Amino acid sequence: MDDWKDFRRVFLTLASPGSLWMLIFFIIPMTFLFVLSFSSKAIINGETSTTAYAYFSTFDNYFASAGTSYLVLLWRAIWTSAIATFVCLVLAYPLALAVCFAPPRWRPIMLLLLILPFWINLLICTYAMYSIFRSTGVVNQALGLVGLGPYEMLNNTTAVIMGLVYVYLPFMILPLYSTIEKLDRSFLEASLDLGASQARTFWSVTWPLTLPGVITGIILVYIPCLGTFLTSDILGGPNNWTIGNAIQNQFLEANNWPFGAALSFILMYATFIALIIRAVVARRSKGVDA
Amino acid sequence: MSKQLKPGQGPLDYARRPWIMTLFAGVLVFLYAPIASLIAFSFNVDKSGVWHGFTFMNYVKAWHNEAIFYALSNSITIAILSTIFSTIFGAMTALALWRFKFPFKNAYEGFMTLPIVVPEICMGISLAMFFSYTGMMAGVRDWLWPFNLINIIFAHIAFCFPFVAVVVRARLQGFNRQLEEASKDLGATETQTFMNVLVPFMVPSLVAGGLLAFTLSLDDFVITLFSSGPGSVTFPVKIYGMVKRGVDMQINAASTILIVITLAATLLAMKLQAPNKSGH
Numbered sequence: 001m002d003d004w005k006d007f008r009r010v011f012l013t014l015a016s017p018g019s020l021w022m023l024i025f026f027i028i029p030m031t032f033l034f035v036l037s038f039s040s041k042a043i044i045n046g047e048t049s050t051t052a053y054a055y056f057s058t059f060d061n062y063f064a065s066a067g068t069s070y071l072v073l074l075w076r077a078i079w080t081s082a083i084a085t086f087v088c089l090v091l092a093y094p095l096a097l098a099v100c101f102a103p104p105r106w107r108p109i110m111l112l113l114l115i116l117p118f119w120i121n122l123l124i125c126t127y128a129m130y131s132i133f134r135s136t137g138v139v140n141q142a143l144g145l146v147g148l149g150p151y152e153m154l155n156n157t158t159a160v161i162m163g164l165v166y167v168y169l170p171f172m173i174l175p176l177y178s179t180i181e182k183l184d185r186s187f188l189e190a191s192l193d194l195g196a197s198q199a200r201t202f203w204s205v206t207w208p209l210t211l212p213g214v215i216t217g218i219i220l221v222y223i224p225c226l227g228t229f230l231t232s233d234i235l236g237g238p239n240n241w242t243i244g245n246a247i248q249n250q251f252l253e254a255n256n257w258p259f260g261a262a263l264s265f266i267l268m269y270a271t272f273i274a275l276i277i278r279a280v281v282a283r284r285s286k287g288v289d290a
Numbered sequence: 291m292s293k294q295l296k297p298g299q300g301p302l303d304y305a306r307r308p309w310i311m312t313l314f315a316g317v318l319v320f321l322y323a324p325i326a327s328l329i330a331f332s333f334n335v336d337k338s339g340v341w342h343g344f345t346f347m348n349y350v351k352a353w354h355n356e357a358i359f360y361a362l363s364n365s366i367t368i369a370i371l372s373t374i375f376s377t378i379f380g381a382m383t384a385l386a387l388w389r390f391k392f393p394f395k396n397a398y399e400g401f402m403t404l405p406i407v408v409p410e411i412c413m414g415i416s417l418a419m420f421f422s423y424t425g426m427m428a429g430v431r432d433w434l435w436p437f438n439l440i441n442i443i444f445a446h447i448a449f450c451f452p453f454v455a456v457v458v459r460a461r462l463q464g465f466n467r468q469l470e471e472a473s474k475d476l477g478a479t480e481t482q483t484f485m486n487v488l489v490p491f492m493v494p495s496l497v498a499g500g501l502l503a504f505t506l507s508l509d510d511f512v513i514t515l516f517s518s519g520p521g522s523v524t525f526p527v528k529i530y531g532m533v534k535r536g537v538d539m540q541i542n543a544a545s546t547i548l549i550v551i552t553l554a555a556t557l558l559a560m561k562l563q564a565p566n567k568s569g570h
Contacts, residue, residue, distance in 0.1 A: 002389055011389075025448035029420035091317060095313065116556075123526050124325075124545040189301075267412060
C-alpha cells in the first residue's frame, strides 16, 4: 500500500469526487436536519413564519416527541420489528442450513430461489401482498370455495409483520448462508461421533459458531424494519402506524419540519444503538468463533 | 453401525429432512405466490380480483397511459445517469481506499458506508430539506427534461456509489500488485499500466457494481418520494400513488414490466460475477 503523501495528486483525484458528494449530499443535509431538530418556526411580526426558523432555539421537538402518542409509535416500531426479525431468523436458519448441506449442484439454484425476491421492488412486493390478502383477494376467494370467510386479513399488526418478513427474509438468509458455508463440518461430525445428539450438536457447536452470521442477519433485518413506513402504511393502515409514518406525515402533510427532524433523529439514535449492540456482541462472540 | 445408510440419510444431510423440505417448499410458496398472482392478474380482463379471462389490454392501456409512460421514462433516465456517475465515483473511491494509506482511513471507510446503514427515510427527508432550502427543489422544476430530474439523480448517486465502492473494493482485494510492477518494468507508464492492467481486472466488478446501482436506483421509492419535487414523478412513486387510490390492473401490468427489467439486470450481474466467468 502506498502512502498518500508520495502520490498526492493521484490520491486527491481519486478520493475527492466521492468525498465531495458525501459532503454535499449527505453530511450537509444531515447536519441541517440535526440543527432543525432543535429549532422552531420563527415568529416574525407576531406571525408564525412558514419558511423561516429560529435555529437552536428549543428542545421542545424532542420533548413533544417524547409525548405518549409518539412514544407509542416508536415502541410499536421497536417490537413489530423485533417480532419480524425473530420470525425471519426462525425461518431462515433451517433454510440456510439446508442450502449449505444440499448436494453441490443444487446449491446455487436453491440459494437463487430464496434470494431472488430481494431484487423485486419493495413497493411491488407490498402491493402484491395487499392484493392477495385483501377481502376480495385470492386467499379469501380460495377460502370462500370451502365455505369460509371472507376474513379481514389486513389492517392489523400481523399483516404488517407478515409483510416485513416477506420483504426482509432474504436479508437474513444471505449472511446466514455465508457463515454456515464457512463452517468446518468436521466439528459437527466430531460432535456426533462422540455421541452428542443432533440437538446438542446444534446448540453447542453449530449455533455458537455461526453466531456472527446470526447477528449480521438480525441487524440487516432489524434496522430497515425500524424505519419502515410503506409496509405499515399499505398493509397496516392508520392504526398500525410506526415512527416512519409519523416522520413522513410531518414532512408531507402536517408540515412541521422541526418535529419531523427530531423524530427522524430519534430513529437514527435507535439505529445507532442497534449497531453498537451488534459491535459489542460480535466482539464478545469472537472468543467462541476462534 | 448395524444399519446401512442410504444416500441422503446421513446425519448431516439436513437438506433431505422431510420437515426442512416442507419448510423450504412452504417458504417458496410464501415468497412467490403473491408475485405470481400479481403477474397473473396483469392479464386479467377486468379489475376485480376474480379471473375473467386472458388479455394484453392492461399492458396496452398502461403503455398509452401518459402518466405511467412518463414516470417509467423518468425512472429509466434517472437510473442510467446515476449508474454512470455512481460507477465512476464508486470505482475511484475503491481505488483510493485500496491503494493508499492515509490518516483516519478506518473512519473514512466507515463514513463512506453510512448511506448503506442510515434509515432511508432519514436520508430522504434530509435531502428534501436540503433541496428546498438551497432552492434546488423549486429551481429545477421548469428546466427542460431530463434536467428537471437532477435532484433525484444527485440523491441517487449519493446512495448508490457506496455500494459500487464496496463491490469494486472486494474485487481489488484479489489483485496481484506484481502485475503492476511487471508492467512498469516492461516500460509502461503509470497511465498505460492503469488502463491496460488494472482497469481490465476491474471490469467485472464495474459491471456488477453498475448493475447493482441501476437496480437500486430503478427500485428506490423512499428517497425519491422525498427528493422529487412536484412534477418529477418516478415509476415507483407513481405506483404508490395508484396503490393509494385502489387496485387497478394497470398497476399489475406496470409492476410486471419493472420486475422483468430488474430481474434481467440482476441475473446478468450474477452471471458476470460468477467466479468462473471473471477470470479467477
